[in-house]
Amino acid sequence: MKLEIKGISFSYGSRPALDRVTFSVGEAEIVGLVGPNGSGKTTLIRCIDRILKPKTGVILVEGEEVGKVKHKELSRLLAYVPQSAASVFPSTVFDTVLLGRKPYVNWGLSHRDKAVVSQVLSLMNLEDLSLRHFNELSGGERQKVFIARALAQEPEVLLLDEPTSNLDLRHQLEVMDIIKNLVIERGISVIMAVHDLNLASRYADRICMMNGGKIFAAGDPFTVFTSENIKHAYGVEASVEKHAGKPYIVAIKPEKREEKK
Amino acid sequence: MNNRNKKNKIKAMLVLLFFVVSMSSGCITTEEETTPTPAPTTITITDSAGRDVEVSLPLEKVVVLNPPAAEVIHAFRAMDKIIGVSESIAKAEFMPELSTKVVVAKHAHGEPDYEKIIELKPQLVITYGTHPAVDIGKLAETLAPAGIKVAGIDCYKLDTIFNEIGILGKLFGKEDEASKLVDFLQDPAKIVESRTKDLKPEERVKVYAEHHGKEYLAFGPGSEWHTIIENAGGTNIFADAHQPYVEIDPEEIIKRNPQVILKDIRRAPKMGYGVTDTEPMKEYLEGFIDRPGWENLEAVKEEKVYMVSSALGAGLGKVFFIPYLAKILYPELFEDLDPESLLREYYEKFHGAQFKGVFIYPEL
Amino acid sequence: MKERTSESEKLLPHELYSQFTKKKVTFLLVSLMFLVAIALVATSFGGARLSFGEVTQAVAARIFPFSNFEAELSTEVIVWQLRIPRIVMGALAGAGLAISGTAMQGALRNPLVSPFTMGVASGATLGASVAIILGFSLVGTEKYVVVANAFLFALGTTFLILALGRLRGVTPESFILVGIALLYFFGAITALLQYIATEGELAEVIHWTFGTLTGSSWENILIVLVAEAFCLPCLIMYSWDLNAMASGGDDVATSLGINCGRVRMMVMALSALLTATIISFTGIIGFVGLAAPHITRLLIGGDHRFLLPCTCPIGASLLLVADTIGRTAFSPTIIPVGIVIAFIGAPFFFYLLMTRRRRYWQ
Numbered sequence: 001m002k003l004e005i006k007g008i009s010f011s012y013g014s015r016p017a018l019d020r021v022t023f024s025v026g027e028a029e030i031v032g033l034v035g036p037n038g039s040g041k042t043t044l045i046r047c048i049d050r051i052l053k054p055k056t057g058v059i060l061v062e063g064e065e066v067g068k069v070k071h072k073e074l075s076r077l078l079a080y081v082p083q084s085a086a087s088v089f090p091s092t093v094f095d096t097v098l099l100g101r102k103p104y105v106n107w108g109l110s111h112r113d114k115a116v117v118s119q120v121l122s123l124m125n126l127e128d129l130s131l132r133h134f135n136e137l138s139g140g141e142r143q144k145v146f147i148a149r150a151l152a153q154e155p156e157v158l159l160l161d162e163p164t165s166n167l168d169l170r171h172q173l174e175v176m177d178i179i180k181n182l183v184i185e186r187g188i189s190v191i192m193a194v195h196d197l198n199l200a201s202r203y204a205d206r207i208c209m210m211n212g213g214k215i216f217a218a219g220d221p222f223t224v225f226t227s228e229n230i231k232h233a234y235g236v237e238a239s240v241e242k243h244a245g246k247p248y249i250v251a252i253k254p255e256k257r258e259e260k261k
Numbered sequence: 262m263n264n265r266n267k268k269n270k271i272k273a274m275l276v277l278l279f280f281v282v283s284m285s286s287g288c289i290t291t292e293e294e295t296t297p298t299p300a301p302t303t304i305t306i307t308d309s310a311g312r313d314v315e316v317s318l319p320l321e322k323v324v325v326l327n328p329p330a331a332e333v334i335h336a337f338r339a340m341d342k343i344i345g346v347s348e349s350i351a352k353a354e355f356m357p358e359l360s361t362k363v364v365v366a367k368h369a370h371g372e373p374d375y376e377k378i379i380e381l382k383p384q385l386v387i388t389y390g391t392h393p394a395v396d397i398g399k400l401a402e403t404l405a406p407a408g409i410k411v412a413g414i415d416c417y418k419l420d421t422i423f424n425e426i427g428i429l430g431k432l433f434g435k436e437d438e439a440s441k442l443v444d445f446l447q448d449p450a451k452i453v454e455s456r457t458k459d460l461k462p463e464e465r466v467k468v469y470a471e472h473h474g475k476e477y478l479a480f481g482p483g484s485e486w487h488t489i490i491e492n493a494g495g496t497n498i499f500a501d502a503h504q505p506y507v508e509i510d511p512e513e514i515i516k517r518n519p520q521v522i523l524k525d526i527r528r529a530p531k532m533g534y535g536v537t538d539t540e541p542m543k544e545y546l547e548g549f550i551d552r553p554g555w556e557n558l559e560a561v562k563e564e565k566v567y568m569v570s571s572a573l574g575a576g577l578g579k580v581f582f583i584p585y586l587a588k589i590l591y592p593e594l595f596e597d598l599d600p601e602s603l604l605r606e607y608y609e610k611f612h613g614a615q616f617k618g619v620f621i622y623p624e625l
Numbered sequence: 626m627k628e629r630t631s632e633s634e635k636l637l638p639h640e641l642y643s644q645f646t647k648k649k650v651t652f653l654l655v656s657l658m659f660l661v662a663i664a665l666v667a668t669s670f671g672g673a674r675l676s677f678g679e680v681t682q683a684v685a686a687r688i689f690p691f692s693n694f695e696a697e698l699s700t701e702v703i704v705w706q707l708r709i710p711r712i713v714m715g716a717l718a719g720a721g722l723a724i725s726g727t728a729m730q731g732a733l734r735n736p737l738v739s740p741f742t743m744g745v746a747s748g749a750t751l752g753a754s755v756a757i758i759l760g761f762s763l764v765g766t767e768k769y770v771v772v773a774n775a776f777l778f779a780l781g782t783t784f785l786i787l788a789l790g791r792l793r794g795v796t797p798e799s800f801i802l803v804g805i806a807l808l809y810f811f812g813a814i815t816a817l818l819q820y821i822a823t824e825g826e827l828a829e830v831i832h833w834t835f836g837t838l839t840g841s842s843w844e845n846i847l848i849v850l851v852a853e854a855f856c857l858p859c860l861i862m863y864s865w866d867l868n869a870m871a872s873g874g875d876d877v878a879t880s881l882g883i884n885c886g887r888v889r890m891m892v893m894a895l896s897a898l899l900t901a902t903i904i905s906f907t908g909i910i911g912f913v914g915l916a917a918p919h920i921t922r923l924l925i926g927g928d929h930r931f932l933l934p935c936t937c938p939i940g941a942s943l944l945l946v947a948d949t950i951g952r953t954a955f956s957p958t959i960i961p962v963g964i965v966i967a968f969i970g971a972p973f974f975f976y977l978l979m980t981r982r983r984r985y986w987q
Contacts, residue, residue, distance in 0.1 A: 051879045072882040080880035087872040088734055089927040094642045099869050102881045107862075114639035121638045130638035131645055134872070149873075153881070348957075365672075367958045371832075372839055374957035375707055376672035379699050393825020399840065407702040506824075 836963020
């Protein structure tokens with residue numbers, strides 16, 4: 001098991017956000033984390049990367065407890081890709097991606113560092129933009145830069161928080177294809193929190209559906225993506241069809257139900 | 262390629278710098294100070310700040326920053342020894358010889374242009390010794406490496422000025438002139454004192470004196486004006502205040518009903534030596550007494566409100582303020598005293614200047 | 626990996642990047658030379674009319690005591706006791722304030738922050754006021770009473786803010802808020818002190834706040850130099866961390882292995898130490914800590930590995946130019962550098978804002 005999450009709980013102040021979440025990610029596996037807003041997807045990802053400290057529970061990366069690993073070591077194993085955002089201060093694309101080498105650098109850059117960055121830029125088709133200013137890029141290009149930065153960390157596990165929300169159709173597919181290839185070629189594992197159920201269905205090997213801070217359903221796409229599950233978690237009536245061997249969810253209408261307080 | 266260009270650039274700069282230095286070394290002049298004149302001596306004086314200052318005489322090159330001291334030196338007719346002044350001194354109309362000297366500071370307080378002072382190579386710098394805004398220690402410390410002495414000689418406080426005139430007399434070799442000046446200045450005060458010392462408290466004229474800085478900022482005990490009022494035989498209606506400058510409640514003035522009101526004037530309207538236009542003063546006075554409730558004050562009804570220029574109210578001039586005030590308070594007692602003629606004699610005899618100006622308004 | 630083809634001569638990204646960084650190194654060297662040039666020019670300005678040759682002689686006479694270089698005593702005193710200390714202190718102060726401001730802007734991820742946002746200035750002013758008006762100081766001999774008090778209060782304020790900031794989490798927002806709260810609080814106490822002060826004391830306090838290089842002595846310079854020699858390398862070592870925190874945010878930085886809270890505290894503490902040391906001697910010199918980072922950033926971008934070192938000569942030059950103008954424009958009055966720099970800096974800053982590159986501010 002590449003990554004094991006056991007019994008993670010977390011609260012923002014007094015508001016509970018995660019309740020004893022448990023699941024695991026295997027080698028070369030893509031796990032799609034889905035669920036409505038506030039279900040805890042982003043919180044979980046931030047707990048895994050030790051951005052937030054969980055109240056209870058243990059996270060193991062390649063058998064080692066994340067809490068006990070030195071932070072620098074951890075960032076060579078786990079890489080985090082946030083949602084696309086502009087940066088307050090000016091930065092070139094190259095500089096932004098270069099930050100991904102921080103876990104390996106003491107002060108000076110080795111030739112390897114620079115080579116890795118170059119590689120990663122070419123992989124993400126960003127070479128021509130390498131000296132452009134980050135804020136000049138489109139949302140999609142920025143997202144690719146973030147992914148490139150994460151890849152520059154040469155991680156074992158990629159944690160993606162809504163990696164394609166700001167991308168147009170073409171870029172969405174481009175990015176997901178690159179990620180899929182990386183998983184196959186390099187054996188990295190990916191946890192991605194997504195809103196788009198069909199994207200998750202198409203690219204993820206396993207799905208974890210979350211609701212109210214708990215994992216509500218987990219398994220392969222077909223097991224998880226059922227009308228009942230979707231109705232329960234999202235409050236939406238949907239029909240699940242099949243397309244290219246994967247479930248295809250068509251939302252029909254929101255279910256009328258009382259607000260649970 | 263870039264590296265080599267950079268290296269060349271740096272080399273060029275170094276060579277240039279070296280060149281400049283060695284070129285200028287070719288035109289060295291070793292200048293030596295021509296040691297001055299026959300029989301130099303050193304005396305030690307204690308200045309107004311209580312510092313012992315060793316000065317080598319005779320003094321030929323002095324910088325003066327505080328106007329009262331410059332005035333005294335001018336009265337000795339020793340102004341040719343002054344080589345540098347503050348701007349306020351250079352602008353004094355009755356000392357035209359000083360207007361051509363090098364200006365090294367705007368005022369005595371604050372920081373002078375040290376470089377200009379050092380460039381003049383004076384033997385001594387004279388400034389205020391006890392003024393709160395003058396850091397005489399710092400001045401002395403900064404100028405010491407250049408061999409320049411600093412002495413604080415106030416010349417603006419009534420209880421120390423006569424002593425200070427004496428010190429200046431010693432410094433400039435004008436002991437005779439100094440004692441003549443001291444006698445001249447002390448006479449009127451002595452006369453006033455002798456005639457007013459037996460006045461009973463209920464006979465003393467009530468005076469309200471206001472500071473130039475602010476409305477309703479009165480002179481209280483501890484201020485020089487308070488002392489002058491008491492010495493001239495009057496009584497300060499705020500003699501019960503706790504500070505030398507005190508903000509008072511306007512109602513108190515109405516309650517205490519002064520018989521004479523004095524206003525210290527500094528910058529506006531223009532008054533003092535050389536000023537002849539009384540229109541602005543008239544306007545100011547009308548505005549001044551136009552305060553709520555003042556029309557009922559005795560001083561206003563009897564038209565005994567006076568604007569006092571800084572030529573009388575500050576610095577050396579305070580010495581002359583005493584007879585003026587005595588005449589205002591007790592005209593019958595001092596019929597034979599003519600303060601204006603004292604002032605005239607002062608400017609004409611001691612400063613060689615034509616007497617003109619409005620020192621107190623309205624005129625007595 | 627793409628190979629360099631003979632027809633297109635396309636460079637790999639990292640090769641382009643190397644060129645890119647070389648340019649920044651060149652800029653650093655050029656700005657250093659610029660600073661030296663300005664310093665040289667500044668030495669020939671002053672109340673006393675000295676030619677450049679006379680000044681150089683006076684300099685050389687002391688550096689090479691056994692040579693043929695000689696100068697008049699008065700010239701030597703003017704150059705070595707008045708001008709050079711002032712210029713050296715100005716350069717050190719400008720550099721120190723600039724790098725403090727830059728580091729703080731990065732650590733708090735806010736380009737409007739200056740070394741004084743942390744209350745260092747209000748603390749120092751309070752300390753100076755207490756020393757001057759109440760005649761009470763925590764430590765210090767007669768000569769250094771005001772300086773020592775200003776310094777201690779300034780540091781005290783900063784550590785108070787750091788401690789309070791920790792209570793609510795070491796985020797940029799909490800620091801800035803606490804800083805502002807203390808700014809007002811200390812400002813109020815200072816105002817009260819000034820209200821009860823006598824005229825002379827008030828004048829002295831206000832004069833202290835103006836920020837001046839007059840009275841810079843070699844002893845003061847040594848102290849500031851030591852503080853800078855310590856703080857500058859420490860701050861520059863945080864370049865990578867600041868890059869991550871400033872451009873990516875705390876989450877990303879944490880995921881890269883950076884302890885954001887600790888870096889923030891250390892950077893603030895170092896900036897505060899340096900700033901407090903400088904302003905205890907010079908009084909409040911504003912603006913440099915805010916503008917120099919911006920100017921440098923506009924010229925060479927936001928990579929702190931180059932930004933931090935480069936703001937030093939830029940800030941130093943700024944201060945020297947301001948001081949030289951202040952010394953000579955209204956001779957014999959010397960306008961304190963803190964005032965001059967506000968006058969020339971503000972419009973200049975407006976100009977930069979108006980002609981800014983759009984992307985910078987999004």
